[in-house]
Amino acid sequence: MIELQNLVKKYGNFTVLNGISVTIESGEFFVILGPSGAGKSTLLKVIAGIEKLDSGRIIVDGKDITNLPPEKRNIAMVFQNYALYPNMTVYDNIAFPLKMRKMKKEEIDERVKRVAKILGITDILNKNVTKISGGQQQRVALARAIVREPSFYLLDEPLSNLDARTRFIARGELKRIQKELNGTFIYVTHDQKEAMSLADRMAVLHMGKFEQIGKPIELYEYP
Ligand code: ADP
Ligand code: ADP
Secondary structure (H helix, E strand, O other), rough: EEEEEEEEEEEEEEEEEEEEEEEOOOEEEEEOOOOOOOOOHHHHHHHHHHOOOOOEEEEEOOEOOOOOHHHHOOOOOOOOOOOOOOEEEHHHHHHHHHHHHHHHHHHHHHHHHHHHHHHOOOOOOOOHHHHHOOOHHHHHHHHHHHHOOOOOEEOOOOOOOOHHHHHHHHHHHHHHHHHHHHOEEEEEEEEEEHHHHOEEEEEEEEOOOEEEEEEHHHHHOOO
16 A cells, blocks of 8 residues: 655745645556646656655555655656667566576576566567567566566556557556556556556646546546
8 A cells, every 4th residue: 555645846946746645555556647747757756766755755555665765665667768778688678677686596587487478578588679569668668677576666658659559459468467466556647548448546637736536437427
C-alpha cells in the first residue's frame, strides 16, 4: 500500500503539486491522467526520490520513505525513452541492474530467463538492443525494471513512442503482466483512452491537485 499525504512541490514560486493525497492498494493499476505540463512527471520524480518535496509524506507499507535516497526506495521507474544500453544484448541489458548489485551469476541467469518468459522475449535475448523493434525495446525496458523485484512501479508514458497499433497491443500486454506480477503500478498519461483501458482506478491531475479519483466508469461514461 502506498500513501501519498498532502504532497507539495514548488519550482521557485511556481507550485507544481499543491497537496496531492491518495492511498494506492497493493496490486492496483493506478493511472494519473493530465495534460502536458500538469506535473505528472514531477509527481513520479518525487515518489522516486529524484526530486525533493517541499512538504508532505510518502508511506509505503507503513514505512515512511519521504527522506530515503532513491536507491533505498526499491521503486522501479520506466520512462518513455527507455534508455537501454545500446551496445549490449537484450540479456545484458536486463542483467545489468543485478550485476551492479553483485548478485551471483546463477541467480542472475535464473531471474533474467524467468522475466524474459513473462514478457515473451526469450528468443531475442542474444540480440543487440539496437536490432529489435520499438515494441520489443519497450518490453526489454520493462524487463529490466521487473528483474529487480521492486515493491512498486512508476511508469511515465511508457507507450507513447510506439505506433498506434503496437501501442494498442502493448496496453493489453502491460495489463496482463501487471496482473501476473500482482504489481502495484502508478502510470501517468495524457491519453484518456489509454487511462480508461488500463486503470483499476484513476485520478485526474489539474492545477496541482487530484480533481477526481475513481474507477474509469465512475469518472467517464462510455459512449
Ligand atoms: P507533465 O509530466 O505533466 O508534462 P512536468 O511534471 O514535466 O509535467 O512539468 C510540470 C510543470 O513544471 C511544467 O510547467 C514544467 O515546465 C515545470 N517543471 C518541470 N521540471 C522543472 C524544473 N526542473 N524546474 C522548473 N520547472 C520545472
Ligand atoms: P516531459 O514533458 O516529457 O516530462 P519536459 O520536456 O517537460 O519533459 O522536461 C524535460 C526535463 O527538463 C525534465 O527533467 C524536467 O524536470 C526539466 N524541465 C522541464 N521544464 C523545466 C523548466 N521550466 N526549467 C527547468 N527544467 C525544466
